[in-house]
Amino acid sequence: MQTELRDAIAPQEIERRRNFAIISHPDAGKTTLTEKLLLYGGAIQQAGSVKARRAQRHATSDWMAMEQQRGISITSTVLQFEYQGFLLNLLDTPGHQDFSEDTYRTLAAADNAVMLIDAAKGLETQTRKLFEVCRLRSLPIFTFINKLDRPSMSPLELIDEIERELGLATYVINWPIGTGDQFRGVFDRRHQQIHLFQKTAAHGSKKATDTTISLGDPRIESLLEPELYYQLKEDIEILDGVGATFDLEAVHQGKMTPVFFGSAMNNFGVELFLESFLEYGLKPTPHESNKGLIAPTYPEFSGFVFKLQANMDPKHRDRIAFLRVCSGKFEKDMVVNHARTGKTIRLSHPQKLFAQERDTVEVAYAGDVVGLNNPGTFAIGDTVYIGEKLVYPNIPSFSPELFAYLKNADPTKYKNFNKGVTELQEEGAVQILHSTDESKRNPILAAVGQLQFEVVQFRLVNEYGVETYLETLPYSVARWVTGGWAVLEKVGRLFNTFVVKDRWERPVLLFKNQWNLDQIMGEHPELELSPIALPP
Ligand code: G4P
Numbered sequence: 001m002q003t004e005l006r007d008a009i010a011p012q013e014i015e016r017r018r019n020f021a022i023i024s025h026p027d028a029g030k031t032t033l034t035e036k037l038l039l040y041g042g043a044i045q046q047a048g049s050v051k052a053r054r055a056q057r058h059a060t061s062d063w064m065a066m067e068q069q070r071g072i073s074i075t076s077t078v079l080q081f082e083y084q085g086f087l088l089n090l091l092d093t094p095g096h097q098d099f100s101e102d103t104y105r106t107l108a109a110a111d112n113a114v115m116l117i118d119a120a121k122g123l124e125t126q127t128r129k130l131f132e133v134c135r136l137r138s139l140p141i142f143t144f145i146n147k148l149d150r151p152s153m154s155p156l157e158l159i160d161e162i163e164r165e166l167g168l169a170t171y172v173i174n175w176p177i178g179t180g181d182q183f184r185g186v187f188d189r190r191h192q193q194i195h196l197f198q199k200t201a202a203h204g205s206k207k208a209t210d211t212t213i214s215l216g217d218p219r220i221e222s223l224l225e226p227e228l229y230y231q232l233k234e235d236i237e238i239l240d241g242v243g244a245t246f247d248l249e250a251v252h253q254g255k256m257t258p259v260f261f262g263s264a265m266n267n268f269g270v271e272l273f274l275e276s277f278l279e280y281g282l283k284p285t286p287h288e289s290n291k292g293l294i295a296p297t298y299p300e301f302s303g304f305v306f307k308l309q310a311n312m313d314p315k316h317r318d319r320i321a322f323l324r325v326c327s328g329k330f331e332k333d334m335v336v337n338h339a340r341t342g343k344t345i346r347l348s349h350p351q352k353l354f355a356q357e358r359d360t361v362e363v364a365y366a367g368d369v370v371g372l373n374n375p376g377t378f379a380i381g382d383t384v385y386i387g388e389k390l391v392y393p394n395i396p397s398f399s400p401e402l403f404a405y406l407k408n409a410d411p412t413k414y415k416n417f418n419k420g421v422t423e424l425q426e427e428g429a430v431q432i433l434h435s436t437d438e439s440k441r442n443p444i445l446a447a448v449g450q451l452q453f454e455v456v457q458f459r460l461v462n463e464y465g466v467e468t469y470l471e472t473l474p475y476s477v478a479r480w481v482t483g484g485w486a487v488l489e490k491v492g493r494l495f496n497t498f499v500v501k502d503r504w505e506r507p508v509l510l511f512k513n514q515w516n517l518d519q520i521m522g523e524h525p526e527l528e529l530s531p532i533a534l535p536p
Helices: 002-008 011-015 030-040 049-059 063-070 101-109 125-136 155-166 226-242 248-252 270-280 411-427 450-464 485-491 514-523
Strands: 017-024 078-083 086-091 112-118 141-146 169-172 174-177 185-188 193-196 211-214 256-261 287-289 292-294 302-310 319-327 329-331 335-338 344-346 351-354 357-360 363-365 369-373 383-385 402-408 431-435 444-447 468-473 477-481 497-501 507-511
Touching: 011 017, 017 030, 017 101, 017 125, 017 270, 030 078, 030 086, 030 112, 030 141, 030 270, 101 125, 101 302, 101 319, 112 125, 125 155, 141 155, 141 270, 155 169, 155 226, 155 256, 174 226, 174 256, 248 256, 256 270, 302 369, 402 411, 402 450, 411 431, 411 450, 444 450, 450 468, 477 485, 477 514, 507 514
Parallel strands: 017 086, 017 112, 078 351, 112 141, 141 256, 169 256
Antiparallel strands: 078 086, 174 185, 185 193, 193 211, 287 292, 302 319, 302 383, 319 369, 329 363, 335 344, 335 383, 351 357, 351 369, 402 444, 402 468, 431 444, 431 497, 477 507, 497 507
């Protein structure tokens, strides 16, 4: 069996894979860009289908009813498509309505991130948050600045903001010529060519035709207004003169971001972006484990669970665990070891999810994501493997921003309440904190998105028969005390701070806002605080 597996590993399967997630603030154009990537990848014939689903989803106010009706979660998309012989896996990070810890966890399964920015708005909050998670993981970041066909900030200002505020070096690959009504195209610095912008009909539902001319072509003068032409020449001089030189290693280490400008709605700059991304993006990378780095070409199959999706329909209690394949070859119905429990499991009914359609996966390689049936077998961070035991590190919890006491409306349901809360916590649906005051027994739900609260309350009713209500707490920042209780005792009383404990009894401080946190840190430099926590 083992030799069979070894023989089956095809290095070209790894070479051609690129896996990425898009990080952006709502409305920057992620749905549009995703759709255009699928259009170019031939995965859809006409753009508009993803969009229609999004509109449908926003039109319904009852998210839960929607989940039930669909029978599968709308937040669980992993899109796989081919482009010029490459195989791309796009891990969808849900938008702001669904923003949850899953959004962060998805980045644990990504090899690259595409940072999508609205040219009129520059960096926005959600992008910054997600960027911080990418930075922690040193993910290569590719920046696509979108909506150049609309009035925009100046391109230099946008670049400067990324450099200054994110501390990320930039390398411009294509540069815009004019913006808004005057947007004429982009200059591709790699090939020293200008791609002329054409507005497309119907939001660019079909691929755009590309008109390209070289910088020295005499036709330029008739195609571009003189001021745009001179501006372009000046900009190129600045970029070539003071801009950094391209450093692929720095890109792969997440220290330099290649920058692209375009208009996703008009399909403009999308293909240019895709081509560079395939060339410079990281192919599936080795993963750290208790046995050292595990290469994607390591012959034995291994992977880890980064996200769980509960089906809200009580009639179909199936849940899905999303597994990132890290090495070897995944095959349908294979029997694997589950590192945490030591059990062996048959991976039957593996699924690939394309929008709401499910497809059975026969084989998968490093960089791919497989949806597994999960009748309570898997928890976030679980490793599965074949052969010699190995364990991938757990996925950290990130600072929650919403806090509320969860109260049981019916005291006779005490047992169910506790069981439900414990199980949902173990599954990673929400973080649970507790007051240090023994008289306050109610668990504190801690989440990064409102949706997590709704899911917990909904599932408590449906799966455990317990009605609950929330009492919101006025905090928005959590920090783990690195030195533990001893350090906290030494520091003494902290004003404007609520001291709680996590599920492993470790001290966590809750602050009303960043300002309060900064103040405490200023007053107590000896207090080491962390926005992330790993299970012990
Ligand atoms: P999101 O998933 O990041 O939230 O953003 P989405 O793609 O839904 O885009 C948000 C809005 O921005 C949409 O308009 C979309 O058409 C528009 N948009 C995306 N890319 C571009 C672009 O390159 N140029 C321009 N001008 N607009 C762009 P909407 O009014 O919300 O929806 P709709 O009228 O397109 O249906």
